[in-house]
Amino acid sequence: MQQGDQGAVAALYDRYGGVAYGLAVRVTRDATLAEDVVQESFVSVWRQCGRFDPARGNVRSWLLTIVHHKAVDAVRRRTSRAERALPEGPDDPVATYGRPDQAAELTLDAEAVRAAVARVPDDQRRTIEMAYFDGLTHVEIAARMGVPVGTVKSRLRIGLQKMREELRTKVLE
Amino acid sequence: MTCDEVEELLGAYALDALPPDEEAAVRAHLASCQRHAHELASLRDVASRLAETTAAPPPPSLRARVLAAVASDASAAGAASPAGASPVEFEAARTRVASRRRLDPFAWSPRAWAGIAAALLIAVVALAAWNAILLRGGASEADRLAARVTWVASLQAHGVDARGAVAYVGDEHKAIVFVDGLRPLGPSQTYQLWSMDGGTPESIGLMNTDTSGKGTMVVPFDATRAHTLAVTVERAGGSPQPTSSPILVASCIAGCG
Numbered sequence: 001m002q003q004g005d006q007g008a009v010a011a012l013y014d015r016y017g018g019v020a021y022g023l024a025v026r027v028t029r030d031a032t033l034a035e036d037v038v039q040e041s042f043v044s045v046w047r048q049c050g051r052f053d054p055a056r057g058n059v060r061s062w063l064l065t066i067v068h069h070k071a072v073d074a075v076r077r078r079t080s081r082a083e084r085a086l087p088e089g090p091d092d093p094v095a096t097y098g099r100p101d102q103a104a105e106l107t108l109d110a111e112a113v114r115a116a117v118a119r120v121p122d123d124q125r126r127t128i129e130m131a132y133f134d135g136l137t138h139v140e141i142a143a144r145m146g147v148p149v150g151t152v153k154s155r156l157r158i159g160l161q162k163m164r165e166e167l168r169t170k171v172l173e
Numbered sequence: 174m175t176c177d178e179v180e181e182l183l184g185a186y187a188l189d190a191l192p193p194d195e196e197a198a199v200r201a202h203l204a205s206c207q208r209h210a211h212e213l214a215s216l217r218d219v220a221s222r223l224a225e226t227t228a229a230p231p232p233p234s235l236r237a238r239v240l241a242a243v244a245s246d247a248s249a250a251g252a253a254s255p256a257g258a259s260p261v262e263f264e265a266a267r268t269r270v271a272s273r274r275r276l277d278p279f280a281w282s283p284r285a286w287a288g289i290a291a292a293l294l295i296a297v298v299a300l301a302a303w304n305a306i307l308l309r310g311g312a313s314e315a316d317r318l319a320a321r322v323t324w325v326a327s328l329q330a331h332g333v334d335a336r337g338a339v340a341y342v343g344d345e346h347k348a349i350v351f352v353d354g355l356r357p358l359g360p361s362q363t364y365q366l367w368s369m370d371g372g373t374p375e376s377i378g379l380m381n382t383d384t385s386g387k388g389t390m391v392v393p394f395d396a397t398r399a400h401t402l403a404v405t406v407e408r409a410g411g412s413p414q415p416t417s418s419p420i421l422v423a424s425c426i427a428g429c430g
Binding site: 007009010013014017018019020021022023025026031035038039040042043046047058060061064065067068069072109110113114116117128129131132133135136137138139141150152153154155156157158159160161163164167 | 180181182183184185187188189190191192214215216217218219220221222223224225226227228229230231232235236238239240242243246323324428
């Protein structure tokens with residue numbers, strides 16, 4: 001993608017707009033804020049495209065990393081103004097991974113990810129979700145789970161490594 | 174921070190779960206540690222897979238909004254001249270805007286950077302107007318076309334304190350033109366829109382603005398033939414050829430030809 005190549009941005013949006021928007025909504029729990037996050041993220045991608053290094057990851061991962069970072073930023077800015085409400089509803093897999101009526105929108109990829117995530121030990125999986133989807137820091141997670149910060153750090157790292165193994169298995173299947 | 178300490182924090186870093194001080198420390202380490210930079214890329218890829226499970230269809234208007242934001246950013250990068258600059262001739266305006274767009278973004282002069290802040294503000298206002306159009310709903314042709322926009326370019330102002338954008342719908346050879354901040358004209362004058370590409374300008378429509386200075390219009394525009402859209406002030410009923418300098422110009426619509 002080159003400076004001024006809006007066609008590439010449009011193509012990137014058409015490919016990943018749904019994943020980007022869904023992630024922003026999930027993290028911010030605010031459709032309007034999520035739209036701002038997605039917009040800022042694509043502008044950021046467009047500005048930084050000259051610095052993108054394919055050796056350090058794929059475009060999809062790069063874009064979603066930016067979206068996640070901006071979404072978490074937005075949530076923390078909001079939290080610093082007013083105490084954020086606790087995540088609504090029980091922490092069950094259906095609530096976390098989309099309602100059944102959304103299933104048609106999801107790709108086979110989503111099924112594979114869901115299956116891989118399901119094989120990650122429960123406490124590691126929950127810790128990862130609190131970080132990724134709720135935008136909490138390791139300190140906040142430790143307080144909510146009632147475990148030492150060191151435990152949270154380990155769960156995040158080992159949980160992601162476990163998920164990586166499971167995803168690789170899925171890809172090979 | 175030692176390599177072992179970073180190792181322990183890498184998962185939290187990949188998930189954006191570190192407070193600012195620790196995040197900065199890990200980032201500093203990553204700049205000089207190939208092994209951890211590589212591991213981070215891998216963990217981030219894994220983390221980003223989680224987003225697949227929450228994919229949701231965005232509102233249709235978001236696509237045009239994103240493209241408009243990128244277009245505004247693109248023109249902001251090139252727009253160094255302050256609003257109120259003296260009017261310029263068609264070809265000069267076209268060439269100047271086109272050549273600015275070819276500038277290396279990392280080689281902007283300090284003066285260009287100074288212009289960016291002002292231009293970004295204009296872009297934000299233009300986007301607000303754009304969003305208003307998209308959100309207004311209804312069944313106008315502009316609303317119908319808005320979801321199918323393939324390219325958005327900002328209108329650069331010359332000698333007027335106005336702003337606007339052109340949203341191009343490639344498969345219908347049409348463009349939605351919206352302007353903000355153009356004073357409404359009296360009965361003896363009109364704003365006239367032109368498509369051109371170096372050669373003879375071709376009239377594509379007449380428009381006026383409302384009392385708040387806003388106007389929206391769908392015009393025929395074929396980007397396989399022309400890449401520049403300009404607005405002039407003409408006598409009521411329009412002119413066969415422009416008789417004044419353009420006050421708004423959008424260049425490189427759907428590419429620079």
